[in-house]
Amino acid sequence: MEKQLPWVKFVDKLNLLEDLIETYYKLRMEFKKEGWGQEDLERPPYYPPMLLQLRGDFIREQAKVFDVIKSYGFDVDHDDYVHYLQNILKVIDENTPLN
Secondary structure, eight states, X not given: OOXXXXXXXXXXXXXXXXXXXXXXXXXXXXXXXXXXXXXXXXXXXXXXXXXXXXXHHHHHHHHHHHHHHHHTTOOOOHHHHXXXXXXXXXXXXXXXXXX
C-alpha cells in the first residue's frame, strides 16, 4: 500500500473536499444538460449564467481547501494539490461522460 502524504491524510480525515466534489459534479451535470462535449470545455460556445456561478463556486472552494491545508502548516505545493484533485475529479468525469 502506498503511504499517504500527511496533508492528503488531513484532507481525507476531515472530508475537506465534500463541497468541492459536489460543486464539480453539478458543473459536469450542467455541461451535460447543455449538450456539451469535452472539446466545448476548452472553448465554450456560450456562457450560461448557472455555469459561470458554478465555476466561480468551484474556484473559490478549491482555493479555500488549499488555504485550510496551508493554514495548518502543511508544506504542499499548489501543483501537487491540483494533481491530487485531478485524480479525484477524474472519477466524476468518467461517471458523467459528455456528448
